[in-house]
Amino acid sequence: MTVRNALLALLEQGPMYGYQLRSEFEKRTGATWPLNVGQVYTTLSRLERDGLVEGTGADAEGHVIYRATPAGHDEVAAWFTTPVARTQPPRDELAIKLALAVTVSGVDVGTVIQQQRSATMAAMQDYTRLKRVDDQDLAWSLVLDSLVFAAEAEIRWLDHCEARVRRAARAAEDAPRPSQHQASETAEVAR
Secondary structure, three states: HHHHHHHHHOOOOOOOHHHHHHHHHHHHHOOOOOHHHHHHHHHHHHHHHHHOEEEEEEEEOOEEEEEEHHHHHHHHHHHHHHHOOOOOOOHHHHOOOOOHHOOOOOOOOHHHHHHHHHHHHHHHHHHHHHHHHHOOOOOHHHHHHHHHHHHHHHHHHHHHHHHHHHHHHHHHHOOOOOOHHHHHHHHHHHO
């Protein structure tokens, strides 16, 4: 939905063809989320099918120029005023990796966490450097702020995961172990 609405929002600025839309999207987001031009044209076809954009003809080079329809303008206005839903979180590869790491034998979860923490800290430092260099472009600056805050949150979450894994390991070490006699009785009852 984001690409669809982002393209519509860009068409609010005036008619454009697909490659121009891609360039504007990447310029305004600092190319943080690269957009395939094929995806742009597929999305434009769907927007046209849904009556949210219309082709206005072709330019001298044969590029089909699109513009938002009144329904498209309404869609953009609704998008900007509707909060982003958090009911179905996006798939998070790191959360999935850690969930599996703690359940698969032979995985050194501490190493997984430490490697990710190092990579995330390096990314955060890169984002911070970029902010110092290019703090003039408000759109790009907001994207960088989001990336920095997400990296900070990820580092805090990794610290939390590491502490929980350590507590779980200590609890497992401290748990009373059944005596040989109790283990035999438990095995006999289970049969």
